[in-house]
Amino acid sequence: MYILAGTEGGQIKAVPLSAPRSSSSAPAVPGAPSALRPMEPGARAAAEAAAKAAAAQCTTFGTLDKNAAVVAMASVTIRGREAVLVARANGVVDVWDHARVNEEEEGPGPLLASVAAFVPPEGMSIVEKREWVKVVDVDALDDTTIMAVNSRGTLAAITLDPAPNTPRSTTTTAILQVAGSVQTVDLGKDIHRVRPCAPHHRHLLAVGGNERDLHLVDLNAPKSQEADKKEEHLYTGLAKPSVWTGELRHTVVWRARNVPFDSVGLRVPVWITDVRFLNATGTQMATCTAYHEVKFYDTTKQRRPTAVIHVGDQPLRSLTVLPPTSHSDLLVSDSKGAVYRISPTQAAAHARKAARAAGDPDHPRNKSIARRSGKPIAAGSAVAGAYKGAQGAVRQVLPATMPDGADVVCAVGLDRFVRVWDAKSHAVRARWFVKQRLEAAVVWRTPIESGGAQPEGQAEQEDEEVGDEVWDELDALERRQLGDEDDEEDTFEELAVSGEPTKKRKDRRTEGDDDEDDNVDVPRAPVKKKAVPKKLKKPAARK
Amino acid sequence: MKNPSEIRNKHKREEIYQKLKAEKARKQIEERKRRKKLEEENPELREERLKNNVPKTIDNTKEYQEAIVEDDEEVFADEDSDEFAAFFTGGQPPKICVTTSMRPSADLHIFAKEFASLFPTAEVRKRGTFDIKDIAKFCTNREFTDLVIIHEDKKQDGPNAVIFIHLPDGPTAYFKLSNVRLSKEIQGHGRATPHLPEVILNNFNTRLGHTIGRFFASMFPPVPEFMGRQVVTFHNQRDFIFVRRHRYMFENKEKVELQELGPQFTLKLKWLQRGTFDTRFGDYEFSFSQKMETSRRKFFL
Numbered sequence: 001m002y003i004l005a006g007t008e009g010g011q012i013k014a015v016p017l018s019a020p021r022s023s024s025s026a027p028a029v030p031g032a033p034s035a036l037r038p039m040e041p042g043a044r045a046a047a048e049a050a051a052k053a054a055a056a057q058c059t060t061f062g063t064l065d066k067n068a069a070v071v072a073m074a075s076v077t078i079r080g081r082e083a084v085l086v087a088r089a090n091g092v093v094d095v096w097d098h099a100r101v102n103e104e105e106e107g108p109g110p111l112l113a114s115v116a117a118f119v120p121p122e123g124m125s126i127v128e129k130r131e132w133v134k135v136v137d138v139d140a141l142d143d144t145t146i147m148a149v150n151s152r153g154t155l156a157a158i159t160l161d162p163a164p165n166t167p168r169s170t171t172t173t174a175i176l177q178v179a180g181s182v183q184t185v186d187l188g189k190d191i192h193r194v195r196p197c198a199p200h201h202r203h204l205l206a207v208g209g210n211e212r213d214l215h216l217v218d219l220n221a222p223k224s225q226e227a228d229k230k231e232e233h234l235y236t237g238l239a240k241p242s243v244w245t246g247e248l249r250h251t252v253v254w255r256a257r258n259v260p261f262d263s264v265g266l267r268v269p270v271w272i273t274d275v276r277f278l279n280a281t282g283t284q285m286a287t288c289t290a291y292h293e294v295k296f297y298d299t300t301k302q303r304r305p306t307a308v309i310h311v312g313d314q315p316l317r318s319l320t321v322l323p324p325t326s327h328s329d330l331l332v333s334d335s336k337g338a339v340y341r342i343s344p345t346q347a348a349a350h351a352r353k354a355a356r357a358a359g360d361p362d363h364p365r366n367k368s369i370a371r372r373s374g375k376p377i378a379a380g381s382a383v384a385g386a387y388k389g390a391q392g393a394v395r396q397v398l399p400a401t402m403p404d405g406a407d408v409v410c411a412v413g414l415d416r417f418v419r420v421w422d423a424k425s426h427a428v429r430a431r432w433f434v435k436q437r438l439e440a441a442v443v444w445r446t447p448i449e450s451g452g453a454q455p456e457g458q459a460e461q462e463d464e465e466v467g468d469e470v471w472d473e474l475d476a477l478e479r480r481q482l483g484d485e486d487d488e489e490d491t492f493e494e495l496a497v498s499g500e501p502t503k504k505r506k507d508r509r510t511e512g513d514d515d516e517d518d519n520v521d522v523p524r525a526p527v528k529k530k531a532v533p534k535k536l537k538k539p540a541a542r543k
Numbered sequence: 544m545k546n547p548s549e550i551r552n553k554h555k556r557e558e559i560y561q562k563l564k565a566e567k568a569r570k571q572i573e574e575r576k577r578r579k580k581l582e583e584e585n586p587e588l589r590e591e592r593l594k595n596n597v598p599k600t601i602d603n604t605k606e607y608q609e610a611i612v613e614d615d616e617e618v619f620a621d622e623d624s625d626e627f628a629a630f631f632t633g634g635q636p637p638k639i640c641v642t643t644s645m646r647p648s649a650d651l652h653i654f655a656k657e658f659a660s661l662f663p664t665a666e667v668r669k670r671g672t673f674d675i676k677d678i679a680k681f682c683t684n685r686e687f688t689d690l691v692i693i694h695e696d697k698k699q700d701g702p703n704a705v706i707f708i709h710l711p712d713g714p715t716a717y718f719k720l721s722n723v724r725l726s727k728e729i730q731g732h733g734r735a736t737p738h739l740p741e742v743i744l745n746n747f748n749t750r751l752g753h754t755i756g757r758f759f760a761s762m763f764p765p766v767p768e769f770m771g772r773q774v775v776t777f778h779n780q781r782d783f784i785f786v787r788r789h790r791y792m793f794e795n796k797e798k799v800e801l802q803e804l805g806p807q808f809t810l811k812l813k814w815l816q817r818g819t820f821d822t823r824f825g826d827y828e829f830s831f832s833q834k835m836e837t838s839r840r841k842f843f844l
Contacts, residue, residue, distance in 0.1 A: 009620075009621055009624070047606070047609075051607065055609075064620045290824055315824050335824075335826045336830045337827070392826070392828045393817075393827050393828070395826070414826055414827070415828060417610075433610050435615065436617075436621050437817075
């Protein structure tokens with residue numbers, strides 16, 4: 001099981017979740033304050049070795065290109081296969097199937113399709129072009145169609161068909177290509193999140209953004225079902241699983257209403273950064289905002305939020321729902337690295353208590369002046385804990401269930417770490433330093449065989465003969481660094497042939513200074529390629 | 544021998560304790576003399592003794608920091624295309640606008656001028672009542688590459704923070720400023736000349752440290768004038784960055800003399816935010832909080 005994290009450089013880092021405890025800190029000694037605990041001898045070396053081993057387990061896909069920075073990712077099923085959609089800042093949406101990595105040599109790699117979702121029309125200025133191509137969100141509308149939304153609010157629905165002339169291998173189907181023309185519909189500007197009601201009603205989208213309050217768009221519904229902005233309309237949701245008809249109809253079936261003016265009579269601003277559906281029929285949603293609020297909505301009850309929770313004092317960046325085994329709590333992350341766990345049941349209980357005390361000015365709950373005005377329905381103590389450790393903005397927080405049944409919380413962000421906590425105990429399980437700022441992530445279940453040339457950190461080969469070659473090269477390189485560069489080619493081949501007694505190699509290897517091997521970028525000279533046996537596939541071969 | 548602390552008579556107790564101390568000191572001196580004699584004959588013993596007796600300091604018992612950058616192609620590639628690429632690969636010369644917080648005291652203004660003298664292409668502007676976001680926009684329009692705001696809280700306390708904003712869409716770094724000493728307060732100081740200084744960046748080891756180091760480096764013209772023999776040093780130790788300016792002079796091939804010029808101060812990074820100054824809605828790459836201090840031996844730069 002892996003976390004695929006999309007980086008600012010356009011690469012995808014695959015980090016194995018089921019790996020043993022990686023570069024996390026030493027286990028806590030109960031009772032002893034950690035700042036005063038003396039470092040055990042060898043602790044630093046152990047931590048270093050563990051971190052290097054962990055780094056070697058991370059696989060990198062793609063080449064570094066900041067123009068193609070990953071902006072959003074989604075885990076979907078396309079044409080019957082599990083795939084990951086990767087939306088980039090240059091308007092390209094990739095469809096990746098990472099189970100195909102081990103077929104690198106036979107067919108095209110994990111990239112199934114690379115679609116230019118947004119091509120800027122003629123006559124746009126540079127700034128406008130950049131806005132036009134910047135994808136904001138991506139997901140699948142059904143088994144064959146992906147949708148992408150750009151920062152101008154245009155939703156593009158792209159149907160993918162299997163491409164005709166691709167080499168076929170026995171176990172896989174062909175890769176995909178765009179079928180027909182791309183359908184678009186305009187959702188309006190300043191949209192930050194478009195979330196389909198997965199898995200049953202992918203045509204029902206929850207849309208929100210900066211000063212764009214939450215609204216539900218049903219792509220199937222005819223215009224007659226459009227909700228009136230003025231009326232207190234309700235939406236009963238969709239009971240049976242339904243499929244997208246294939247047409248893009250911008251029908252807003254439900255609009256949220258803002259909370260009442262605050263205690264000084266000012267309008268409360270709205271800036272939705274993430275939305276999630278809380279039930280399968282599409283009637284309950286939660287949003288997180290840049291004004292550090294988590295709002296709950298129930299479309300069958302009212303248009304206003306049923307509860308508003310203020311969490312911290314930083315903009316909230318991402319929201320997700322913990323699996324039902326964890327009591328359907330929410331996880332929310334903010335721009336300074338805090339990951340909070342929100343409990344809707346607790347929030348609802350607070351809202352009920354506030355509502356019960358609302359009309360009564362003598363109730364102890366209504367002592368404060370803000371409460372006396374009767375209007376705010378903010379619930380404060382729904383925060384049921386936090387997951388500590390992230391040092392920078394957490395751009396995406398994800399839940400995952402490990403194969404052994406443990407619920408974990410994963411966070412990726414701008415501090416260049418992938419962190420995993422145990423959902424229940426809030427203890428740090430693991431963290432990986434992946435060297436680039438991370439924007440989005442998904443959980444991936446199929447094993448990824450890191451056999452191809454692309455993967456960066458190679459686990460050390462067990463094969464002894466191959467290992468000997470490695471030592472020969474390193475030997476030669478050491479000598480090269482002292483000696484004359486011109487003789488490199490000749491002497492190098494000599495060394496490769498003669499070699500040194502095998503026994504010496506083994507001894508060196510068991511000595512424990514394996515540092516040289518792990519992040520080997522030492523082989524830079526082109527002559528390297530001749531001596532390296534094909535099996536080894538050192539990172540230098542990647543160009 | 545009875546433990547002196549068990550003697551009830553204070554005078555007697557003191558006497559016995561002093562005797563013990565003297566005895567201990569005498570033994571120590573004798574041991575040193577003996578060792579010195581042996582080591583004069585056999586210098587290897589001295590080397591061995593020094594090798595085995597390295598004192599443990601916080602610096603050499605640091606916790607392993609996995610974000611430390613060693614020879615790593617991926618990190619270098621990432622850095623080559625970061626916000627400072629325009630300076631490092633494009634050769635864009637720096638142009639810095641230095642200003643202060645609103646209603647500066649006289650001390651703050653004086654320090655701002657000295658601070659600006661550190662950077663050859665910096666100019667001081669009055670703050671007026673403009674918002675930082677607006678100033679950043681104005682500076683971008685006038686093709687500045689960096690905006691530095693020196694901040695003070697109380698007029699009598701002088702400057703206590705510096706905000707560095709890299710301009711096109713660069714990161715914003717907020718440092719706490721301490722131990723500020725002006726040129727004239729430094730004993731035996733020299734006078735700086737307009738020569739372009741060399742820049743020394745020490746101990747910026749982690750990925751975050753690299754970003755900060757590149758930030759500082761990008762504020763100086765890339766090619767120094769060695770004739771001027773001036774050097775500005777940003778020395779990071781335990782997450783405190785010591786900023787000094789010196790003039791060096793070679794007595795002979797082995798010996799160098801340093802004369803301190805210009806202002807001296809210490810910086811400590813509080814947060815690094817992606818994009819230009821937007822503390823309300825921006826994303827932070829690093830934001831220091833007490834919760835991060837899990838150990839006395841853990842450092843971030």
